[in-house]
Amino acid sequence: MFAQVPGPIGIFDSGYGGLTIFDKIRKRMPAYDYIYLGDNARTPYGPRSFDVVYQFTRQAVERLFEEGCQLIILACNTASAKALRTIQQQDLPRWDADRRVLGVIRPTVEVLGELSRTRHIGILGTTGTISSQSYTLEIEKLFPDMTVTSEACPMWVPLVENNEYDSPGADYFIRKHLDHILAADPQIDTLVLGCTHYPLLWDKIKQFIPQHIHVLAQGEYVAASLENYLMRHPEMEARLTKGSQSRFMTTESEEKFAEAASLFLQDPVEVSQITIEG
Numbered sequence: 001m002f003a004q005v006p007g008p009i010g011i012f013d014s015g016y017g018g019l020t021i022f023d024k025i026r027k028r029m030p031a032y033d034y035i036y037l038g039d040n041a042r043t044p045y046g047p048r049s050f051d052v053v054y055q056f057t058r059q060a061v062e063r064l065f066e067e068g069c070q071l072i073i074l075a076c077n078t079a080s081a082k083a084l085r086t087i088q089q090q091d092l093p094r095w096d097a098d099r100r101v102l103g104v105i106r107p108t109v110e111v112l113g114e115l116s117r118t119r120h121i122g123i124l125g126t127t128g129t130i131s132s133q134s135y136t137l138e139i140e141k142l143f144p145d146m147t148v149t150s151e152a153c154p155m156w157v158p159l160v161e162n163n164e165y166d167s168p169g170a171d172y173f174i175r176k177h178l179d180h181i182l183a184a185d186p187q188i189d190t191l192v193l194g195c196t197h198y199p200l201l202w203d204k205i206k207q208f209i210p211q212h213i214h215v216l217a218q219g220e221y222v223a224a225s226l227e228n229y230l231m232r233h234p235e236m237e238a239r240l241t242k243g244s245q246s247r248f249m250t251t252e253s254e255e256k257f258a259e260a261a262s263l264f265l266q267d268p269v270e271v272s273q274i275t276i277e278g
């Protein structure tokens, strides 16, 4: 169905948040070619139903495959929680069983074993990610001794997408959820930023929590996990082009994307607007 082999690595997010993952992946593995797709016109995915997040993500993944991508990272926790499994099990075998779609939840959970001493973990995420229970279930599987407390932070993505996260008004919403989760379980020693937008709130979050609490941003762990995956799967590694080129696609305006992307990345981006409604 999708003819071209080899091709780039695709990185998908509902908006800009996945750029925090893309940045770490590209820094770790600069030789590969990448296509980043942000569905900015339809962001946020967080409050949307399971079915809508699946439909939107499936359309985006199909588009990235059409562009020649061989391996796609869903750099969005909401999409990883609500769409990854169905895409892997139902769509991929139908499209092309040799291509791959990977998520960000599993590689994040895998590192928790080494990070937490108290074995009490806090998960911060969108309403969709938290209500899917994906983190809780994955942690139960890998680390049954851990206690997990979750908190949906529905205002955090809009604060980042609208570049309002550094304003005094943002502090109220950032603090509210941190206070709430730490009151629910004072033994938490590791807080997972279970949304790719949240690393932009890093400084604020650190300001509002006790110093001993470890804050886990996913980018580096997802990048390390991808590198490891490619070492274990030479057949996939051989399908990837290595021209050190990155392209960006957005469903919103090119100007808006280029401007916002500069908050996340050091280099200017070359971006084209696309439509992916299917």
Ligand code: DGL
Pocket: 013, 014, 015, 017, 018, 043, 044, 045, 046, 047, 075, 076, 077, 078, 079, 126, 129, 157, 194, 195, 196, 197
């Ligand atoms: N950045 C996405 C995530 O990791 C969610 C943003 C959204 O709500 O669209 O969950």
